[in-house]
Amino acid sequence: MLLAVRDLRAFYGETQALHGIDFGLDAGAITVLLGANGAGKTTTLRALCGMIRIAGEVEFEGRSLRGLATEDIVRLGIAHVPEGRGTFTDLMVDENLRLGAITRRDGPDIASDIDRVYDMFPQLYERRLQQAGTLSGGEQQMLAVGRALMLRPKLLLLDEPSFGLAPMLVEELFETLRRINQETGVAILLVEQNVTLALDLAQHAYLLETGRIVVAAPSRKIRDDETVRRSYLGY
Amino acid sequence: MMTPGARPAPGPLALGAVLVVALVLPLLLKNFVVFQLTLVMIYSIAILGLNLLTGFNGQFSLGHSAFYAIGAYTAAILMDRWDVAYYWTLPVAGLACFGFGFLFGLPALRLEGIYLALATFALALATPQILKSSPLEPFTGGVQGIVILKPDPPPGLPLNADQWLYYFTLAVLLVLFAGARNLVRGRTGRAMLAIREHPVAARLMGINTALYKSLTFGVSALYTGIAGALGAIAVQFVAPDSFTFLLSVSLLVGLVVGGVGSIAGSVVGGLFILFVPNIAEQVSKGLAGAVYGLILLLVIYLMPSGAAGFARLLWSRVVRRTHAPTVTEGRIP
Amino acid sequence: MELLLHQILAGLATGGIYACMALAVVMIYQAIGNFNFAQGEMATFSTFIAWQLLQWGVPFWLAFLGAAVAAFLGGIAIERVLFKPLHRAPPLSHLVAFIALFAILNSLAGFIWDFNLKTFPSPFGSRPLLGSGLISTHDAGMIGLTVLLLALLYAFFRYTRVGLAMRAAAAHPVSARLVGIRVGWMMALGWGMAAAIGAVAGMMIAPVVFLEPNMMLGILLYGFAGAVVGGLTSPGGAVAGGFAVGVIENLAGTFIPFIGRELKLTIALVLIVGVLMVRPSGLFGRPVVSRV
Numbered sequence: 123m124l125l126a127v128r129d130l131r132a133f134y135g136e137t138q139a140l141h142g143i144d145f146g147l148d149a150g151a152i153t154v155l156l157g158a159n160g161a162g163k164t165t166t167l168r169a170l171c172g173m174i175r176i177a178g179e180v181e182f183e184g185r186s187l188r189g190l191a192t193e194d195i196v197r198l199g200i201a202h203v204p205e206g207r208g209t210f211t212d213l214m215v216d217e218n219l220r221l222g223a224i225t226r227r228d229g230p231d232i233a234s235d236i237d238r239v240y241d242m243f244p245q246l247y248e249r250r251l252q253q254a255g256t257l258s259g260g261e262q263q264m265l266a267v268g269r270a271l272m273l274r275p276k277l278l279l280l281d282e283p284s285f286g287l288a289p290m291l292v293e294e295l296f297e298t299l300r301r302i303n304q305e306t307g308v309a310i311l312l313v314e315q316n317v318t319l320a321l322d323l324a325q326h327a328y329l330l331e332t333g334r335i336v337v338a339a340p341s342r343k344i345r346d347d348e349t350v351r352r353s354y355l356g357y
Numbered sequence: 358m359m360t361p362g363a364r365p366a367p368g369p370l371a372l373g374a375v376l377v378v379a380l381v382l383p384l385l386l387k388n389f390v391v392f393q394l395t396l397v398m399i400y401s402i403a404i405l406g407l408n409l410l411t412g413f414n415g416q417f418s419l420g421h422s423a424f425y426a427i428g429a430y431t432a433a434i435l436m437d438r439w440d441v442a443y444y445w446t447l448p449v450a451g452l453a454c455f456g457f458g459f460l461f462g463l464p465a466l467r468l469e470g471i472y473l474a475l476a477t478f479a480l481a482l483a484t485p486q487i488l489k490s491s492p493l494e495p496f497t498g499g500v501q502g503i504v505i506l507k508p509d510p511p512p513g514l515p516l517n518a519d520q521w522l523y524y525f526t527l528a529v530l531l532v533l534f535a536g537a538r539n540l541v542r543g544r545t546g547r548a549m550l551a552i553r554e555h556p557v558a559a560r561l562m563g564i565n566t567a568l569y570k571s572l573t574f575g576v577s578a579l580y581t582g583i584a585g586a587l588g589a590i591a592v593q594f595v596a597p598d599s600f601t602f603l604l605s606v607s608l609l610v611g612l613v614v615g616g617v618g619s620i621a622g623s624v625v626g627g628l629f630i631l632f633v634p635n636i637a638e639q640v641s642k643g644l645a646g647a648v649y650g651l652i653l654l655l656v657i658y659l660m661p662s663g664a665a666g667f668a669r670l671l672w673s674r675v676v677r678r679t680h681a682p683t684v685t686e687g688r689i690p
Numbered sequence: 691m692e693l694l695l696h697q698i699l700a701g702l703a704t705g706g707i708y709a710c711m712a713l714a715v716v717m718i719y720q721a722i723g724n725f726n727f728a729q730g731e732m733a734t735f736s737t738f739i740a741w742q743l744l745q746w747g748v749p750f751w752l753a754f755l756g757a758a759v760a761a762f763l764g765g766i767a768i769e770r771v772l773f774k775p776l777h778r779a780p781p782l783s784h785l786v787a788f789i790a791l792f793a794i795l796n797s798l799a800g801f802i803w804d805f806n807l808k809t810f811p812s813p814f815g816s817r818p819l820l821g822s823g824l825i826s827t828h829d830a831g832m833i834g835l836t837v838l839l840l841a842l843l844y845a846f847f848r849y850t851r852v853g854l855a856m857r858a859a860a861a862h863p864v865s866a867r868l869v870g871i872r873v874g875w876m877m878a879l880g881w882g883m884a885a886a887i888g889a890v891a892g893m894m895i896a897p898v899v900f901l902e903p904n905m906m907l908g909i910l911l912y913g914f915a916g917a918v919v920g921g922l923t924s925p926g927g928a929v930a931g932g933f934a935v936g937v938i939e940n941l942a943g944t945f946i947p948f949i950g951r952e953l954k955l956t957i958a959l960v961l962i963v964g965v966l967m968v969r970p971s972g973l974f975g976r977p978v979v980s981r982v
């Protein structure tokens with residue numbers, strides 16, 4: 123098990139946002155966290171990266187992540203594309219990608235990885251010397267994913283990658299994510315509001331409600347089981 | 358069981374006790390110590406002025422030495438050139454400083470945080486130069502400054518000059534502190550706090566932030582100006598080099614040590630800036646500054662919210678018992 | 691006409707000092723988003739270290755390098771030891787910490803090296819440049835060194851990995867953490883670099899104004915003025931601003947009758963406040979937009 127989470131509780135100051143959740147992720151697997159706004163999906167991703175106060179157990183490749191600083195967790199191989207994408211808006215597109223690899227030492231491989239990102243997202247290549255803040259929403263999303271991949275992560279955390287994107291772009295993006303997973307074997311933990319596409323992409327799904335996991339099942343089962351779908355997902 | 362966040366105040370009893378002690382002290386202590394305590398009160402008033410600006414309104418000032426200087430010189434010039442009685446100099450100094458403060462506050466509105474600090478820093482540095490300059494020399498006495506006489510106690514009271522000045526200052530302090538308390542607790546105070554916490558929201562709620570900010574500057578300057586006037590009377594002397602940037606720094610230090618936003622803390626601040634430099638010098642004459650700096654560092658590490666915050670912390674520990682769950686601190690970005 | 695030219699050149703000469711200091715000010719501002727009011731003292735202290743090395747017979751440029759390296763390490767140490775624990779403290783605590791630092795360094799310098807004026811040699815000599823009395827070789831050397839520093843800094847930030855990481859950490863600390871940058875150490879590095887630049891400024895200024903513990907206070911204000919006028923986000927602008935302050939101060943002092951020598955410092959005040967009113971981001975800086 124690549125990532126094992128047991129009885130995870132998370133706090134914003136005095137307020138408790140997660141009330142003891144358990145889940146796990148295998149290497150190379152794609153998992154989605156579903157749920158309404160405020161259910162705790164983003165909180166979970168933040169908790170995994172040490173960005174907020176937590177209690178409980180989080181283990182990555184058998185190593186506890188408790189007490190580690192965000193930057194040290196990232197260096198273990200977890201790339202997080204947050205809400206808002208975390209783009210370095212003042213810097214150029216190319217510099218954003220270089221930053222994704224800033225902790226790596228293998229210079230020539232970094233250069234070829236940047237080329238691969240440009241192959242995957244040709245629009246980024248066209249704009250590579252432009253200030254990242256001037257890119258459109260869709261392009262910034264691509265940049266964010268590209269930047270995350272530059273880390274050569276073992277686990278990729280994505281917070282609502284479809285947010286603010288036109289439907290066609292979303293389909294393209296998800297297709298790209300599937301390819302990336304197949305080609306590099308990176309595990310993906312996805313937070314999504316777009317349920318259909320997410321259930322298509324992911325193998326496993328968890329449904330969060332007010333800080334607790336209420337459904338945990340293979341995504342096929344949730345898609346095909348009408349009762350589960352109706353009662354929890356509303357369609 | 359106490360509701361979290363509720364803290365019972367030490368109450369009027371403690372305040373009364375402090376007041377009784379304050380009233381009795383000058384009768385028991387040597388003249389020089391009485392003089393020092395008078396200075397403590399004067400600095401407390403000056404610090405309170407700075408507190409009104411920074412603590413309650415969130416605006417930075419490194420330039421309050423300028424207002425202290427204006428108050429001091431106003432008092433000195435009135436007493437020396439026009440034989441005005443010392444007690445009348447206070448309201449005049451206050452009004453003059455209110456005017457200057459308000460006028461400075463108007464353009465200063467546009468500046469935030471560190472930029473405002475920089476502008477006021479420049480004001481503080483420029484003040485001694487302006488006071489020494491030739492065009493103003495006929496009024497200010499130039500580099501030599503002005504000497505004034507210590508006021509006599511009113512006939513019939515069995516007090517000497519130092520003791521009288523102490524009680525006079527104490528009375529002024531009580532009036533000003535009560536005034537500050539009313540200001541802070543009333544509508545104005547709430548408006549000031551709103552502006553500090555979230556200026557844009559405050560404006561959207563209809564608070565005329567521009568007016569309040571300038572007014573706050575004016576009132577803050579008024580307080581520090583009155584302190585300056587009292588200071589001139591107590592020390593019996595004003596000269597440009599008494600009012601350098603170092604005075605501004607001292608006031609700021611007093612503010613932080615006492616506790617930003619605490620009216621009572623201003624007195625602790627006054628005590629600190631008068632006595633601690635002396636203590637530092639006694640520890641090591643050559644390294645007095647270094648000792649002072651180290652003490653300052655200790656204060657901000659151990660008592661980040663100043664003496665007032667520390668007192669509150671102690672009080673809440675005494676009053677309620679806390680149960681801490683075993684949680685790990687994540688890094689909050 | 692000749693008087694004007696003379697004053698402009700003289701202004702450029704003193705402006706070189708302010709430009710050097712302004713560069714250090716902007717450097718620290720970029721690194722930590724704050725002004726370091728103790729920067730002058732740190733520069734003075736480093737200059738004293740250089741002086742001491744010279745007293746011990748160390749050749750000039752070696753002493754120069756030694757002082758700069760000592761300043762670099764000192765800056766990093768100060769950030770990690772003094773300011774890291776204050777990370778979550780209110781901004782006023784930071785201000786008091788700067789004040790404490792100022793007091794400690796000033797007092798230590800006076801204690802170790804006393805308050806008498808000391809001469810500090812210039813590596814460029816102080817002969818008139820090209821035979822004219824307007825600008826000396828030292829002034830020219832100082833200006834040259836400042837410009838060289840500026841170029842090196844530009845190259846560092848633009849073309850090196852560490853420079854990129856520092857820029858990222860300063861502008862977007864949260865996102866920087868998410869790519870694995872140790873933001874705390876980037877700040878420490880910024881402090882170290884600013885301290886080293888300050889040391890260079892101090893060693894350039896000392897030959898002109900004589901070395902003593904209180905050497906830098908007035909100059910620091912001019913450095914701030916230069917940085918503000920030029921723009922806090924632009925090192926090049928800060929240098930230009932420093933020169934501008936020098937020239938304006940000189941011209942105002944010469945040509946406006948009541949200013950004279952007495953109110954020169956006031957000029958700096960007027961400049962700072964004036965620029966802040968009209969164009970807070972300075973002549974060359976980029977406006978900082980604050981989110982609601």
